[in-house]
Amino acid sequence: MEDSVDRHLARWRGKAPFEERVEAIVTRMQTLVKHLAHTKEAALAQVGMQDYEFETLHRLVARDGRATPSELAADLLLSPAGMTGRLDTLEKAGLVRRVRSVEDRRRVDVELTPKGRDLWTDAMTIRGEVEAHMVHVLDEEAQAQLDRLLRRLLTSVESGRVPWDTRPA
Amino acid sequence: MEDSVDRHLARWRGKAPFEERVEAIVTRMQTLVKHLAHTKEAALAQVGMQDYEFETLHRLVARDGRATPSELAADLLLSPAGMTGRLDTLEKAGLVRRVRSVEDRRRVDVELTPKGRDLWTDAMTIRGEVEAHMVHVLDEEAQAQLDRLLRRLLTSVESGRVPWDTRPA
DNA sequence: GACGAATGGTTCGCCAGCGAAATAGTCTGC
DNA sequence: GCAGACTATTTCGCTGGCGAACCATTCGTC
Numbered sequence: 001m002e003d004s005v006d007r008h009l010a011r012w013r014g015k016a017p018f019e020e021r022v023e024a025i026v027t028r029m030q031t032l033v034k035h036l037a038h039t040k041e042a043a044l045a046q047v048g049m050q051d052y053e054f055e056t057l058h059r060l061v062a063r064d065g066r067a068t069p070s071e072l073a074a075d076l077l078l079s080p081a082g083m084t085g086r087l088d089t090l091e092k093a094g095l096v097r098r099v100r101s102v103e104d105r106r107r108v109d110v111e112l113t114p115k116g117r118d119l120w121t122d123a124m125t126i127r128g129e130v131e132a133h134m135v136h137v138l139d140e141e142a143q144a145q146l147d148r149l150l151r152r153l154l155t156s157v158e159s160g161r162v163p164w165d166t167r168p169a
Numbered sequence: 170m171e172d173s174v175d176r177h178l179a180r181w182r183g184k185a186p187f188e189e190r191v192e193a194i195v196t197r198m199q200t201l202v203k204h205l206a207h208t209k210e211a212a213l214a215q216v217g218m219q220d221y222e223f224e225t226l227h228r229l230v231a232r233d234g235r236a237t238p239s240e241l242a243a244d245l246l247l248s249p250a251g252m253t254g255r256l257d258t259l260e261k262a263g264l265v266r267r268v269r270s271v272e273d274r275r276r277v278d279v280e281l282t283p284k285g286r287d288l289w290t291d292a293m294t295i296r297g298e299v300e301a302h303m304v305h306v307l308d309e310e311a312q313a314q315l316d317r318l319l320r321r322l323l324t325s326v327e328s329g330r331v332p333w334d335t336r337p338a
Numbered sequence: 339g340a341c342g343a344a345t346g347g348t349t350c351g352c353c354a355g356c357g358a359a360a361t362a363g364t365c366t367g368c
Numbered sequence: 369g370c371a372g373a374c375t376a377t378t379t380c381g382c383t384g385g386c387g388a389a390c391c392a393t394t395c396g397t398c
Contacts (some may be wrong), residue, residue: 003323011231018297022304028319033202034246034325062180077203082385106346106393110313136193137325143190146318150197154172156306157204251355275363275376
């Protein structure tokens with residue numbers, strides 16, 4: 001069996017000024033993530049939700065249904081402006097509520113509405129199935145191994161300032 | 170050392186109707202890919218290119234500098250409309266040329282211009298460095314292992330039609 | 339205790355990508 | 369040959385996300 005990346009790499013053999021293994025890993029991760037996004041998008045349509053809406057609610061629930069826009073933006077690697085946009089739609093849909101904080105009036109607390117929590121619960125099952133379906137191809141041990149490897153990469157990425165990264169921490 | 174996903178998962182402990190390992194794997198992959206995108210974007214700015222432009226040229230070079238929009242769209246998991254947009258900008262920048270095919274006049278051949286190839290070459294180095302920098306945290310053997318695992322996932326994703334996927338093949 | 343720097347959010351203008359419809363061209367069956 | 373199904377690409381309108389500029393508020397310091 002071969003996948004699309006095998007074919008991609010085959011086209012490069014010989015004429016490529018890059019490390020094949022790096023290209024393979026990176027391209028496979030990107031492709032998997034993109035596939036996952038498409039599949040989840042289609043699946044979440046069942047409850048009339050979009051992936052980005054779900055992810056936002058999800059992070060919010062993780063923080064006990066209450067967080068500031070900046071916290072969420074950081075969690076989701078999103079720009080502040082993007083976050084405002086997401087919250088606007090979620091608020092309009094009644095899934096989320098914005099409350100101006102009293103002790104620091106610059107801050108805003110975003111809180112999940114009951115409706116938001118219900119919808120999240122529905123979507124949660126669907127999302128779980130989609131993701132599990134992908135990952136369960138690997139047995140327990142392989143999953144653990146994969147996760148360990150990914151974790152090593154992410155730890156390094158998140159700790160080390162990269163020479164090319166011009167953004168502030 | 171812990172990464173952001175460890176923290177994310179810690180917030181869930183107990184109250185989560187999902188498999189922790191699946192969540193971990195998926196979230197880590199998504200986060201890594203997003204980080205990579207940001208970093209590459211910043212790095213490629215050195216040659217005044219954007220990631221999506223580079224990826225398009227890259228696939229084009231992989232096909233010996235000549236391919237149809239549909240082929241590229243398929244490679245990049247992009248909608249046909251999206252592809253047209255990309256090609257428009259690349260053509261305007263003189264990195265690519267559109268040639269109406271003669272034997273089938275519905276088709277268009279996209280070909281790399283010399284300028285396009287030059288720019289791709291410059292960018293290639295940069296991109297290579299960024300990606301390698303991330304992956305090289307793992308030793309040879311770990312990289313091979315990671316790639317094998319990812320490959321198993323992708324093969325399965327690409328072969329099996331998934332029950333939720335409503336899109337055509 | 340007031341002024342300037344810093345902080346949390348939002349607004350604005352822009353751009354890439356999407357889905358659906360339009361356009362143009364090819365193929366099939368009769 | 370020609371009507372109708374099919375295929376390749378583009379056009380159109382819309383939406384999510386971004387960076388930069390912009391409030392509003394709080395902090396730091398003299």
